[in-house]
Amino acid sequence: MAADTARVDFVAHRPAVKESTVRYIGSIYRPPSEAQSLIIQATVGCNHNKCTFCGSYRDKRFAIRGIDEIRRDLEEVRYMGPVDRVFLADGDALCIPQRRLLEIVEAVNEYIPSVERIGVYANAGNIQKKSLEDLKALKERKLGIIYLGVETGDSELLEKICKGATYDQLVQAAHKVKEAGILLSVTVLLGIGGVEAGEKHARETARILTDMDPDYVGALSVMVVPGTPLHEEYVQGRFRLPDPFGLINELRIMVNESSFTHCVFRSNHASNYLPIKATLPEDKAQILRAIDRVIESRDERKLRPEFLRAL
Numbered sequence: 282m283a284a285d286t287a288r289v290d291f292v293a294h295r296p297a298v299k300e301s302t303v304r305y306i307g308s309i310y311r312p313p314s315e316a317q318s319l320i321i322q323a324t325v326g327c328n329h330n331k332c333t334f335c336g337s338y339r340d341k342r343f344a345i346r347g348i349d350e351i352r353r354d355l356e357e358v359r360y361m362g363p364v365d366r367v368f369l370a371d372g373d374a375l376c377i378p379q380r381r382l383l384e385i386v387e388a389v390n391e392y393i394p395s396v397e398r399i400g401v402y403a404n405a406g407n408i409q410k411k412s413l414e415d416l417k418a419l420k421e422r423k424l425g426i427i428y429l430g431v432e433t434g435d436s437e438l439l440e441k442i443c444k445g446a447t448y449d450q451l452v453q454a455a456h457k458v459k460e461a462g463i464l465l466s467v468t469v470l471l472g473i474g475g476v477e478a479g480e481k482h483a484r485e486t487a488r489i490l491t492d493m494d495p496d497y498v499g500a501l502s503v504m505v506v507p508g509t510p511l512h513e514e515y516v517q518g519r520f521r522l523p524d525p526f527g528l529i530n531e532l533r534i535m536v537n538e539s540s541f542t543h544c545v546f547r548s549n550h551a552s553n554y555l556p557i558k559a560t561l562p563e564d565k566a567q568i569l570r571a572i573d574r575v576i577e578s579r580d581e582r583k584l585r586p587e588f589l590r591a592l
């Protein structure tokens with residue numbers, strides 16, 4: 282999965298689920314763009330669970346849920362009204378062995394014939410374990426979008442944050458997803474280089490984004506979560522968070538120095554001080570002007586207030 286998360290509030294988004302008995306184990310996260318999707322938990326936790334900044338699944342022991350349990354959940358929502366999007370939680374449903382994953386997506390199609398798109402989080406290693414034919418078979422069964430956490434293009438930093446993938450592995454994984462005809466959404470993490478490595482992180486991230494050429498980019502701002510290795514570094518003074526304008530400067534570098542065929546670039550996640558949404562390359566000049574106005578003003582009233590920031 283990516284860092285691109287929002288804690289799910291089922292009651293707010295989908296009252297019908299509240300009335301059903303779909304079971305969710307622990308806190309559930311999903312990408313902001315899946316806010317209206319039905320969430321079906323295919324795994325519990327993240328099978329990597331080592332990224333130094335991530336506290337999402339530290340309290341969960343990783344497991345793949347059995348097909349019978351998933352079918353029982355799908356039975357619960359079968360009559361809840363038309364559902365067009367389903368998101369398979371938790372951290373990285375693509376790690377599920379191919380035969381079992383096919384069973385799951387086939388069950389989603391069987392119980393929810395109105396489904397148009399199924400989404401999952403994935404990491405580069407698990408994408409690489411799937412063959413191109415595997416991904417195409419999933420695509421035929423409506424797996425339509427993969428959310429891949431990249432965080433940074435800086436090779437040293439990828440190692441430091443224990444991302445579990447190199448620059449080249451991330452790019453290869455991205456190309457495989459696109460070749461299978463599946464939409465690719467990647468997340469990058471403003472501030473993960475700290476004050477010292479911020480500009481290098483932003484430049485290398487622009488470079489990897491260009492090499493990956495995803496359909497969507499979501500930029501989030503790092504938040505130091507207690508209980509994570511990054512928090513320990515922060516407490517010990519080995520990690521210094523850039524100030525809000527430092528984070529926005531990283532965003533500017535990423536937008537300015539990346540180059541896409543066609544990409545929706547957003548920083549509208551609740552962790553960010555400055556929400557933007559741009560279609561690149563078309564909106565590049567306009568969005569850079571808007572970012573520059575904020576940076577030049579140094580006016581904190583133009584930023585999302587601290588108390589409204591969240592993961």
Ligand code: SF4
Pocket residue numbers: 282283284327328329330331332335336337338372404430
């Ligand atoms: S891959 Fe990393 S960021 Fe994603 S859920 Fe697992 S530990 Fe967290």
